[in-house]
Amino acid sequence: MNILIDIGHPAHVHLFKNFAFAMQKSGHKILFTCRDKEFEIYLLKKYGFNYMTFGRKYTSSIGKILGLFEFDVKEFIVGLKFKPDILLSHGSIYAAHAAFLLGKPHIALEDTFNFEQIRLYKPFSKVILTADYNHPLKSTKVIKYAGYHELAYLHPNHFTPDKAILKELNVQPKDKYVIVRFVSWNASHDKGHRGILFENKIKALRAFEKYAKVFISSEKELPQELKPFQLTIAPEKIHDVIAFSSLLFGESSTMAEEAAMLGVPSIYMYNGSTIYTQYLEKAYDLIYNFSESEVDQDKAIKMGEELLNNTGVQNDWSIRREKMLSGKIDVTAFMVWFIENYPQSKKIMKENPDYQYNFKQ
Numbered sequence: 001m002n003i004l005i006d007i008g009h010p011a012h013v014h015l016f017k018n019f020a021f022a023m024q025k026s027g028h029k030i031l032f033t034c035r036d037k038e039f040e041i042y043l044l045k046k047y048g049f050n051y052m053t054f055g056r057k058y059t060s061s062i063g064k065i066l067g068l069f070e071f072d073v074k075e076f077i078v079g080l081k082f083k084p085d086i087l088l089s090h091g092s093i094y095a096a097h098a099a100f101l102l103g104k105p106h107i108a109l110e111d112t113f114n115f116e117q118i119r120l121y122k123p124f125s126k127v128i129l130t131a132d133y134n135h136p137l138k139s140t141k142v143i144k145y146a147g148y149h150e151l152a153y154l155h156p157n158h159f160t161p162d163k164a165i166l167k168e169l170n171v172q173p174k175d176k177y178v179i180v181r182f183v184s185w186n187a188s189h190d191k192g193h194r195g196i197l198f199e200n201k202i203k204a205l206r207a208f209e210k211y212a213k214v215f216i217s218s219e220k221e222l223p224q225e226l227k228p229f230q231l232t233i234a235p236e237k238i239h240d241v242i243a244f245s246s247l248l249f250g251e252s253s254t255m256a257e258e259a260a261m262l263g264v265p266s267i268y269m270y271n272g273s274t275i276y277t278q279y280l281e282k283a284y285d286l287i288y289n290f291s292e293s294e295v296d297q298d299k300a301i302k303m304g305e306e307l308l309n310n311t312g313v314q315n316d317w318s319i320r321r322e323k324m325l326s327g328k329i330d331v332t333a334f335m336v337w338f339i340e341n342y343p344q345s346k347k348i349m350k351e352n353p354d355y356q357y358n359f360k361q
Contacts (some may be wrong), residue, residue: 088106154239
């Protein structure tokens with residue numbers, strides 16, 4: 001089987017990497033396509049995957065419209081040469097359109113529920129795989145499973161954090177450290193958002209320094225005042241860094257969710273938050289959601305201080321994580337079964353959703 005996977009974010013490489021390893025081991029051929037954004041190409045090279053890049057991703061509104069047509073055509077041309085049996089993605093418009101033109105099924109994984117993108121890929125997709133919490137995407141194409149994207153690579157079956165990262169960070173096992181995450185705000189769904197004010201970034205750093213070492217992970221270039229805090233490790237080691245941290249604080253939903261999967265407290269600031277991060281707070285108390293308002297930014301910083309000052313946090317979050325994991329499946333194992341057995345797997349999941357628990361940890 002030939003499988004074409006389109007990547008739109010570094011986290012998507014992690015989402016599909018264990019699936020790709022397993023499928024290649026079984027003799028299937030995998031080809032990734034991507035745009036040159038942040039660390040996608042670096043990660044694809046690091047893991048030894050075959051890939052095609054379509055060049056830089058556009059950031060302006062006009063550029064994104066032009067990119068839609070350009071990347072659609074490029075994805076289709078790659079498909080003509082590779083001859084995929086299935087196209088797979090995290091809600092990629094380009095993969096969905098190419099699949100339609102190639103007469104092949106596109107299977108999407110979805111967890112952001114950004115409908116300006118969903119409307120463009122949904123009509124051209126055969127299946128949309130989502131987590132089983134309540135969300136607004138209602139369609140006969142939706143198949144829910146008991147898991148999250150991050151568990152495809154952070155489930156205990158697939159990830160054991162490497163303590164060697166502590167030496168790289170120059171911290172002792174008993175020391176606390178915080179990861180502060182800033183995003184670039186260039187995504188289509190980021191329009192109208194401003195994130196954390198610069199003065200509050202400084203305020204948060206100074207507040208957290210009282211209790212822990214602070215590292216900044218940022219999608220964009222940091223101003224001179226913040227460069228001394230910059231996290232400088234290989235991108236593929238970021239999950240080791242998160243796993244041993246005492247707090248994840250910032251603007252990235254993905255990293256907040258990753259922290260939750262690893263049993264690390266996270267504070268996420270975004271107007272309206274996301275359905276997923278709100279669910280992780282309400283169901284398991286693993287994440288704290290705040291808006292981008294100045295009042296909430298101040299509350300978030302104070303919450304961060306409280307967590308760092310609480311000696312029982314590590315044990316509490318470990319218990320909450322175990323509660324969360326107890327009802328979840330091995331997402332990678334489920335994906336391998338679903339793709340290898342498609343379209344019969346779609347029929348099985350529609351008729352007997354509990355079949356998925358054959359892939360429970």
